[in-house]
Each structure stands twice: as structure tokens, then as C-alpha cells.
Amino acid sequence: MVEHPLPGTEAAREWLATMLLIRRFEERAGEQYARAKIGGFLHLAIGEEATIVGAVRALRDTDHLIGTYRTHGHALARGSDPGAVMAELFGREDGLCRGRGGSMHMFDAERRFHGGYGIVGGNLPIAAGMALASDYRGDGDVTLCQFGDGATNQGTFGETMNLAALWHLPIVFMVTNNRFGMGTSLERHSAVTDLQKKGEGFGVPGMECDGMDVLDTFHVTSQALRIAREERRPILVEALTYRFRGHSAADPEEYRTREEVAEWRERDPIATFGARLEAEGVVSAQERADLDAAAVARVEEAIAFADASPAPDPASLYDDVYVLGGELRGWYSVDERGAGVRRGEEIA
């Protein structure tokens, strides 16, 4: 495997800090879920931090990022406020999406992080549409579309690859191959397990990166983004990674062995990157510990912020079902809570 040179000191420390933030955030979110502070499903990305940070740091600020139902880390890496992400998990008014989306539907328009989608494969066509918008305007932005290995079996995968290649769209597809589509292993769900090859028949060549290595993920994603931006050839990047926790917080993990999990934990992306930074004198042992303590404290603040945020006002139930403006007529919604109705003028 290629050993890439480190980025500058500041960048290297920031990458480590961001991976630590994601790790500590996810760990604490898991605890909050166990305490029923968080409802629904909770999909944690512990183990996948290098894939997230390496890919997101390869983007320009103006590029577009879109993911799946496992994207707390993507929001954090893109710069979303951890308090707002946690408040979204808590279903509070100050959440990223005002408590309307929850864990699976994060979104931060300001940072061009366009979600957060709960339907496997549902984000691929949307990503291609964003790339089409960039192409249409000629703005030079690229869309990075992240999804899991399970999504490569959806119809939208083939359809979107074909259209992206056919129309020369500025898009990079990143399959986060954590080796399981929920509880079904890669070998049991995909006839072709070398996922980077699954786009070739549609005209989208593949590249592979070590998703446990933030540097390799950064370099390969950067290369793919350059090709998409400058040569207008979409690329499928396969990041080989592993989630240390179950599919969701409610997963007994009967489909894999403890030994397998332990083997992958040996390659913990944060521990290995931290050790390398320390070995090369970029950070001292004390600084490593300090970065971790700062991440823990930041997540603590996030929990306090989420706890203090109010639940959404019941009167806001119908907010943002429609964009209302101009001359409003007619009944947009029927309010089941009473005899009342939701006329346009009443919900404006």
C-alpha cells in the first residue's frame, strides 16, 4: 500500500480532531439512544471516520455533498454545529432540520451538505441532478455522492451511472463498502464483490481507496474529483471500510463474528492516524490526548445544547409542507386534529 505524505501540520491535526469529534459524537449518541433521548433508528459511523473525513476534506467549499441515512459524521465533517446535529437527533426545534428529519435526514444547506436520505439508493438520482445543475450553469462545482455497498444493488445505481456517464456530469460516486447491507454480508448480497467494477458497464470507471486510511481516502477522492471537474468523467470510488458497531443501535450483530470485528478494530483509523502523527512528530502524546479531550468536551456541550432546546411547537406541525407565497387559494391540507382545514391563507 502506498504511504502518502502527510498534509501540513494544521490540516493533519484538524483531520485527527474531526475524526475524534465524529467518534466521540457517535459514541455519546449511542448512549443517548440507550437512554431514549433519541428515537427511531440510529445508524452510527464508528470505524468509518477516515472514509468520511478523507472524502469531505477533498471537496471545495462550493462542491456539493450528499449521503445516506448514516451521515451524522458527514454533517460534522462539513462543519455543521454538533449541537444542531445532536438536537436533530433529540427531535428538537434547534436541530439542523428543526426536528423534522431525525438521524436519517440531516441537511445543512449553508454548507452544501444536501442530506441525509433514508431510502437506500434514493440519493443517487438527486446527486446526478445536482451535477446536472452545475453542468447546466457551468459553475465548476462537483457533487460527491456517498452511499453504501447495499445501494449498488438498487435500480437507481445502474440508471444513475448510465446517465452520469452519458451526459458527462461532474460527479463522483463514493461507495462506502463496510461489507454489510444491514445484516447481509457483501458476499451474500452482491454477485460482484469488487464494487468499484460495478459502474464500468455503465461507463463509469472505478477507483479504490483504503477507507481506514484518511490519507489514502483523501488522495483517491481528490483525484476522482479532479477527473470529474476537469475531464467531465464521473468516477466510482470504493472506500473499503468497516463499521465497528451494528447496522443501527438496535442490531444484535448475529451475522458476523467477534473475531472479525476485533481484526478490523486493530486497524482503527483514528488510532493509526494518531500514531503516525505522533511518530512523525506532528503531535505529541499530550496533544493527542488534548485533541481527544476537546472532542469529548465539544460533544458534552452538544448534548447540553440539545437538552436545552425546546421540542417543536405543536402549532408548527404544518410548517414547510408547502412553500407558500403570492396569492394563496384553496385547501392545501386537511387538519385531522379538528374540524378545521388548512387553507392557504391560514397556513401562510
Added chain:
Amino acid sequence: MATMRYREALNQALREELARDERVFLMGEDIGVFQGAYKVTAGLLDEFGERRVRDTPISENTIVGMGVGAAMLGLRPVVELMTINFSLLAFDQIVNHAAHIHYMFGGQARVPLVVRMPQGAGHQLGPTHSHSWEALYLHVPGLLVAVPSTPADAKGLLKAAIRDENPVIFIEHEYLYGQRGEVPDDEDHVTPFGQAAIRREGADVTIVGISRMAVTAQHAAEQLADHHDVDAEVIDPRTLRPLDLDTILESVRKTSRCVIVEEGWPHGGVGANLAALIQEQAFDFLDAPITRVTGADVPMPYARNLEQIAFPHEPQVVEAALATLRHL
């Protein structure tokens, strides 16, 4: 005013909006070189080029999804699905994505997308090519649903749909494409959503017709006047979300009787929904049960005689209206 066919009115709306707003572009199967399965997009590729008028592969879910993504970044995509039957392949993108994105992301994103498609029976196309599904889309909060029945509304509502900030399901009708009518010349002729049209004023019974059935209802009303001395009021809601229930209620309060005509299936249909709303809001004014005339509760058969009895025609509407008048 100019007289033109429904398809020409749609074509004119698309042409005017493409010319008016650089953000507007068209995507769909065979809409460019082939000029559209029903020729609605005839001439537009030549006039606006491949960037604005895009032929797509047969990938309904993905072309609608691309419309969603492009709309989220501020463009105004108009996606044509060849028929409403194929929209089921795009149902995930329409419902889980187009309809929900504004809400589930707390208002941060908008999806100003139009999905155009024709529906309807009568061409012996059998079960998979003859659906009428306005009820399916009416069901979904977050969508706007238009069902134009005249050339003027086809043009005016399509222009309104393209200019709207919400995802619009724009349901045309295969039978109506060849029908002629007067259309205003004004390039800013826009028919606002949520405003029903009273096609015929009357005092005895209210007939609400959806999509093509608005035309059937008018013919039935003429027969009622000519042969039965019944003065029917005919209402075409034009859009189902938002719904101009107030105009319908006002009419029902006047006539005390209501017949709802639709081509789709009866269970969970537009009429079922409308009947519930009317009885909730105007129960005391009703002198007879609200009656529905709907498509038969069967997959659409191919054989001509069976198909013809599987969707409503004027005699059934006349009979339903007369039945409401037998209640005193």
C-alpha cells in the same frame, strides 16, 4: 383568443416558459428528436437545443430524481413521463423525495419541479397503460396536483406549475390532447392553482368532474337540461391540491345534491375524499346522498366493449344526477 388543441396549448406554455426563464429545462423519454410520444414537445428541441430539451434513457425513477436534485439547486426542471402508468417506477422519487424534502429538511430546500404525464383509458391499451391516478398523488402532502380539462387551463396551469416553488404533479389526458378550445394569447396568462371553474351554472344538482370527466360532466349536464328539465351546475376543480373546496361547498349549499365523476377506481378515490369533505362541511345542506360515478373496480380490460363499460360515460352521469333528485 386563439383556438387550438390541448396539446398545442401545452406546447405553447412550454415554449413561452423556456423563453421566459433560463432556469427552465425539459427532460423526458423521446421528447426531443421524436418530439414526444403525444407530440406535446414538438419543435422545442430545434428551437431551444439539447441543453434545454433533453432526451433521456428509459429510467423513470432516475430522471424524476435528477429533476429533484436540479430543482434543489435552483433550476426549474419539467420532467415528462410518457404516461402516468410509468410514474409508479418513479413513485419513490415523487413521494419520498420530491414531496418530503422541503418538510423533512426543515424548510432548507425547495423542489420547484414539474412532472407532466397523461392518463386515461379508451385506447384499448389494457391494464398497464390505462390508469387514472390523480387520487394516488392527491393523497400525498407536499405535492400540488393539477388536472386540466381544457386547452386554456392546460396552458394556464402549466405556466403556473412551472413558476411555482413546489413539486407539481401535472396530469394531462390522452383523450384531451386532440380537443380544441379557445386559449388567451397573453404570455402571462396563468391559471392560479386552487381556483375551480364553474363550467355551467345550475340550481338543481352539482356535478363535479375530474380531468377528462369534467368534459363528460358538461355533456351530461346538457342532456339533463335537454331531456330531463334538470338544471345542473358543473364544477371542474382544475387542481386537487390545493383544492377549491369553497366553490364546491357553495354550489352544494345551493343545489343540495352532488355527483362526483372520475375515471379512477372507487376505493380511496377523489370522489371518496371529496364526499367526506363535503359531508363534514355541508351536511345540513344535503338532500340526498353524495353519489360517485367512477371507473369500474377492475384492471382495465383490453376488449373494446369491456373497456367502454369500465369507465364513465354521459348516461351514467345523467342517471346518477337523476337518482339524487328522486330523494326529497
